[in-house]
Amino acid sequence: MSAPATPLRWVGLAAWLAPLVVFAVGPVVFLLARGLGAAGALEGLAAETGALVNTLAISTGAAALALVLGAPLALLLFRTDLPLRGAYAVLFTLPSAIPAFIWGMGWLSLASPRAGYLNRLLGEGTLDIHGPVGIAFVEGVSGLPLVLLAGGAAMRRVDPALEEAARVCGASPARALLTTTLPLALPSLSSGAVMVFLMAASSFGVPYLLGVSASPPTRVLTTRIYELVLRADEGLGRASALALGLLLLTPVALLATWALGRSGRVRLSAGKGLASRPFALGRGRAVAGAAVALGCAVLVLLPLGALVLTSLQRGFGARLAWGELTLAHWSGVLWAPRTLRATGLSLLLATGAGALVCALGLGAALLQRAFRRLGAGVEALAVWPYAVPGTVLALALLVAFSRDWRFILLERVAFVLALAHTPWLLLVAYAGKYLALGTRNGAEALAQLDPSLAEAARVSGAGPTRAFRDATLPLLRPALLAAFVLTFLACATEITMSVLLVPAGSEVLGKLLFDLQSYADPAAAAVLACAFVALVAVGQGVLALLGRRAAEAR
């Protein structure tokens, strides 16, 4: 067997590392080094403590909110006989499937102090979405699925015998659930919460949308970096220093997930389907059902409804009356050739990025397994770009690849790597930024796979590649599919990097959305957002259907 195929291992590592270093880590390090090298980089950093404190507070708040909402929800959706739990499971994944920016837009039209729909109903100034609390709320809700899905997967993996053992020891069903299954799923839940923390710390759209108009304006590291980068002169140096601070959060967060994950990783027993009985809620069923329905309505449906309303209004802030509604924005935006072109390119790029992320993420997961101790470094490297603010990554790529790279062979033939002003650069940026999704999904799934499944294929007469294809890959497919879908959705509407990297003469959806929201009218942006939500909903539906069919076929 390929067992101590040591050189092959290193070849694999090199093949994996080369693109990552050349296209993501290298340019960023180069840019940061340049910025830090510039004079005055560290001056005035003391003035940025406010942004740092805000970032930490908002991210912690978002993670805590996601955990507090996600843990009971995961229990209710995946371990009880809650009515309509299948539908809720799909609805509650929407917050991650739709860009946080769009949720921010929805909440802005709901809870602006004076003009928000809710405040018009409840009285002026009842709710204010601006400011740190609002940002943490929106980020926390949009990160909810990360906790929910991680917790749900863990709860389904926990051997039902453990819970039954608690029952036999004299625990009531509810107590058994809370004292055995919940603690066992807690590491996964918390690891999801750590990802929410990381996501919130590196996000830009929502803090910008909701922070700048707050009084006083809420500045976080990412928005500060954006402001500083725009100040061409001495700004880059300070921005680099701030970005470095943000990047240091990644290893810390990863360390936390490792520490949490070590105790909580439950290996799926090979080939044995574990079916746990849903816990009967009894009389509490109606109450729990109502609570979840209310939560779903407020957290998911309300902001989406607000978006739809905004997209239909003749002018933003008009009286709420039938006469003021119009479909003009819809026809004006949806069928514009510009929208169609942007959609085409975006879908193409998102597909490419999704495929790349899956392949590289799977590679990272395999390398992690092959190298063990060094594997931690592999994972850190793969997750790292996720924490790099989009603006910084985009600028780094621009600095690195604006000039063509010429590799001269035998002094006669030159290979010219001309990435600048091509969609390739966008692809590189997307794949680099979201590699973390593929790596984490792949590693989690691989860790749960019993190696004997592949070994059985080897002994049956399959070569290493064939065994991987026939035994390992099909079992990793759900995780890889999830990684692909998440990456696809994230890339299809990515805003920050797209705006800077889009090649001259073409457009992508994210840039279009940003342009409409910030230069044209919000109704048009809302139309695009609604269309995207519809697209995601259809995609989710198809996935759910496929999932059900796969489950039936099994």
Add this chain to the structure above:
Amino acid sequence: MAAISLEGLFKSYGATQVVRGLSLDVREGELVSLLGPSGCGKTTTLRMLAGLEHPDAGVIRIGGETVAGPGVRVPPEKRGLGMVFQSYAVWPHRTVEQNVAYPLTLRRLPKAEVATRVREALRWVRLEGLASRRPHELSGGQLQRVALARALVAGPRVLLLDEPLSNLDAALREELRAEIAALRARLGTTMVFVTHDQGEALALSDRIAVLNRGVIEQVDTPEVLYHEPATPFVAGFVGGANVLEGEVRDGAFLTPGGTRFPLPPECRASDGPSTLVVRPEDLDLGEHGTPLPLSARLFLGHAAEYRFPVDGTLLRVVGPPREARASQILHVQLRKARLFHRG
């Protein structure tokens, strides 16, 4: 010619030496068990035989062909083996039929032949009706039968079994054990069987290799192993003998705690530090012998087991059932025993 020959195998993981100079020959059509406690290197040995691990030193030959050795490393798929895993390793994304057919499709056999041979293999393990089921619909015993059919379907040179019964309950274990014996009688396949259960090993094997800490302590037929263990470890592990440390003085065995057992006449040994090995059924309870306080009595049906505390361990005696209370003093006498001198 030996079907399998292992010569001087070494294997370590990091600083831990798991297999330390192991040699073993298995004859054509023979079933040899690797028996030992967990961590003794038996599974590692089997995995090296399968090609899933590569020995640090030593040579492995299968059917005369060197498959592992200096400069030689035949990958598992080229060794023509079948293997059954403790965890079943039945692929959850394939039906029973697809699982069993897999080794044949890899050999590019025509479809019709694959179908016939899969049917036949499923008949061997009595799963004819379940061909189109998915693994999650099967019980543990059925899954292990699928694994068995999959391992046998291509007619392997050797069948490797890695604790195939240890995940099953007692009744199923019994049943599957009989089935493996029947299959072997029918197919005549050479088998290497890894287990930590001496009962399984004794019942199934032509020969048993007892492993301890990476080396083979003894290889023999079950009968020889049982009656003439070569080391105290083998005696203790096979047949569950009592093993006592102490010394021989004046025709008796003395434990460090001062308990004295007179030795039977055929068991003469010179004085000095020794290990006493005696099976529970080779001890008599009667009027004579060493007086010991009874700590527990277990009724076994045809007999009863009596336990006496000796130097912090329990001396077990199996004899005809009789009335006895706890802490009652009974007399214990050695009928048959083995002594091993300690150097």
Add this chain to the structure above:
Amino acid sequence: MPHNPGRMPFPALVRGAGLALALVVLASCRIESAAPSSDVVATHEGTPSGEVWVYTSMYQHVLDALEPLLKQRLPGVTVRWYQAGSEKVASRLDAERAAGAVRADLLAASDPFFIERLARAGDFLPYASPHVLRVPRSLLDLDARYAAIRVSTMVLVHREDSPPPPTSFAALVDGSWKGRVAIGDPLTSGTAFTWAVFCQARYGDAYFTGLRERGAIVAGGNAAVLQKVESGEADAGVLLLENALTARAKGSHLQVVWPTDGAVTIPGPVALFKSTPNPVAAKAVVDVLLSPEGQRLIVEKGDMHAVDPRLAGPRDEPGVETLLQRAQPWTPALVEQGLARGGALKEAFSRAFSR
């Protein structure tokens, strides 16, 4: 049993991925002769032809409208636009300049300070188009390094049904007007920054503290300001004239107030990069942009003022000369202030508002 879970047939996929990546890289590679080609800096004398890359902050729909005109006037030229907010254009250009590979031939951004900075760095090729003869002097660089092609204006807006509007920028802070105003964020929006430079020059840092005390809402860009005013979140706003006019045309109930202390004009200059490989075509594109037809499109489609004084303003507003009278004048001192003390201004602004 201590067996090794790391022994999976892992390299296959890694190799596959590596191969795929290598293929992707190769696919995006161009293969050419390593000998330095001599015709890279061909001057293209005669008819303009080839590609011209324009980095611009002009609205996409204006570019869409200009496209047919350019096609008709310059059939041999392909114009490629990189369109983004002026601050994004600036970031991208700075990154490309840092890499020493500016791809743009032309820059048409509405950030006078940025253009002036590049001009001082000697990045531009002086060019005086024959069409600039009529353009008011204050909108031109006397060394011909750049020339405005359009003028945006910062004015006050309010909803029709709102209480009495402010009449001047000063009224936002001096207490004569009660209400909430929405302003753009000078830290991220180029136009808001220009407006802030003017206000600071005239009223000092106290202007920012005053805004803060009267509860001004800082919105991101001009669209956000528009949204805040339209929705009733704010009573009035400081907004680009073209945004207000476009919104009115779409049926919004918005009113424009020309501040009595002078609107702030923001000229949108165009400049040629020295590094352009195709100056002939680039100059031809500048000529088309400054031509009466090009200028008319900027007025009609972009709702901005043309620099050609013969043309009326957008939506029946008076032309550029009247605009310049209504507006605060640009002085060299102002340019200097925005250029040299921009950082300090942003600091002052964020200090005032973070209180």
